[in-house]
Amino acid sequence: MYVIPAASNTSFKNNRLHPGLTAQGKEQIKALCKLIQVKPDDTIVVSPTKRTLETVELLTSSARGRVMISPLVGPRMFPQDSSYTPLGCDQIYSRAEVGMLYPDIQVIDVGLNDWEESINQMPARHFTLLAESLLAWCRKQKGHIFMVSHDGTITNYRVLLGEYELTRNDFLGEAGYCTIRHV
Template sequence: MDILFIRHGQGEHTLDIPKSFQIENPSLTSKGMEQAKLLRKTFPLSHNDVIFISPLRRTLQTAQIWSEKIACRKIVSPLVSPRMFPLLPNKNTLPCDTLPVVATIKKEFPNFEVDMTVSHDLWIDGINILPEHEFINVGKEFIAACKSLHKEKMYIVSHDGTITSYRQLISGEKLSREDFQFETGWAKVSC
């Protein structure tokens, strides 16, 4: 199976760093919306496709714009929410990466499935500062769940640190922040 990790489009939280990191659950900018539209040409979707999406507004908007008019399966999961990379000790999740409550997601994106098989704690805290050994365990479980869907390819709309963490987990290669994807950039990993 091939997993195509796609980073969300430009978000409001990137416009005035570090001050803009304080924006809670930021949206895409107009540039980010245009970037998401371009994904339609790069990765045309069909009704057979499955997209896993981080629970944050910028990733949900990216997937919504990209998949407009395509009745593919869209699954929201905290297992692809923001992740600090590399993991730094004693750090907290920034407001821009704090997960919204599930009710907000269901209200704003009613056509998306919300994966309630994931533990309640992960819906509260996400994987951002999860200790590495715990991330490896939930990451392996997530990849196994993806494989159980029996698709040749899987799409995941997520964040630069999360994408790099999963790429490192799957490939076994040592990666760094220099391996981050740009806005709506992508990486393909076979597993």
């Protein structure tokens, strides 16, 4: 499994709803395309946010893997703290918006049927159960799995997959990626 955060440089200062990639973010993804290669048998699981979906469009411009949208890879804080207020830029598209904006992309329906129940502030036990169901689904797919998500979400999944004592210093950064061999 490859995990890739969406390119940064979106306007977090403005806390805008559904920010897209900037020119710098698009350049970061173009550079990343030289390091990884998505093949037709690969599956890309993407967060239902504008910047992650734009990231996938750039990643798959030359070769098309199977793209799937899942709220289970939507934004999630790390470390988790229920007293923090989620940012507007981390609001996911609704299922109806995904259907209108991305009608050709399938939605993965494992575990979380109510998209209003965001994983962003979900208690750890509930998130773990849902994330494990997504990982079980991933294990059944052919080819490589690419998860295009957000730094906090990726770090939460890395912990579930056996990495311990991670901090915000372990975030992958702007358009970075890591490879996890056994999921």
